[in-house]
Amino acid sequence: MDLARILKVESVSRLQPTPPRMVQASQAVGDAVALMRQQEVGCVLVCQENTVVGIFTERDLLRRILALGKPLTLPIVHCMTPRPVAVHPKDSIGSAVRLMEEGGYRHLPVMDGGKPVGILSVKRIVHYLAEHFPSTVYNLPPDPSAVQHEREGA
Amino acid sequence: MICPTCGWDNLPGSEECGHCQQDLTPLDRPLPQDRVERSLMEDPVSALGPKPPVTIAADTTVAEAVQTMLARHIGALLVVDSCGGLLGIFSERDLLTKVAGLHEDLAGLTVGDFMTRAPDSVADDDTLAFALHKMDGGGYRHLPVLSNGQPSGVISVRDLLQHITRLCQE
Structure with missing residues (x-):
């Protein structure tokens, strides 16, 4: 199946989005930063009474905290991006890509019936594309300069 | 592997024909299946139109770097030495x-202490598949995209x- 068709018919859930990392709206920015650092992710969802009210990403950290010299003790609700654009697990991959580009x-965020079920990242999509062309992307020409300088076991 | 020149039946994976010494390696090379794959295999990185790099020196303060990232709407800066050689990337x-919450005064920190040193890079004539x-x-x-060893994008x-998505829509 060619890629253009795959992007139309395959759904976001096929990409197995990473499980969402969440913080409460009343928590401090520092808590979100610690969570992102510990989990090695680039964004967290901000929740209030079980609904998602915003998203906090590395860009928000740069733009709304570090650039303005604000302290990390601020409540996250003041420096998140409110009401993020979301996709449904049944949406096509192509529509998610279009939203990202626009x-x-x-x-x-991947939302199902008002509940966050995952985060779809641009890296995940690129990984999917790389997997789609295994012979092209993973079979790279040999590197002639890679020489073993010592005999094995010597 | 049947040699296309002389028809000799070689062991699978042979690099040259055991009968006529014909080079057999091109037989195993992947062939593009569609337009996207062809572009990945044949087009160089320069086909993406890499943006010119925004470069800073290693002794720039982190506070300045943050302002530059914000003003230029980018997420990563290339850190270069006085001759323009690539030292690292700061993203x-x-x-x-390394910075948020661990250090207070961003104006007192230099980028050289927090950048990622010797980042992976591609040459402008590498294929898109390689990138x-x-x-x-x-x-x-x-x-970072290098041409002649200097960062060019x-x-x-x-x-x-x-x-890739543009190729799919055409």
């Missing part, structure tokens, strides 16, 4:  | 993992995605 987003 | 991820492989394998969002994961 909005310049790197992360989209 | 949003470096800020998240995609590096980005996916290393988990990078930005790759930066490509981002979004540039690649945009290129």
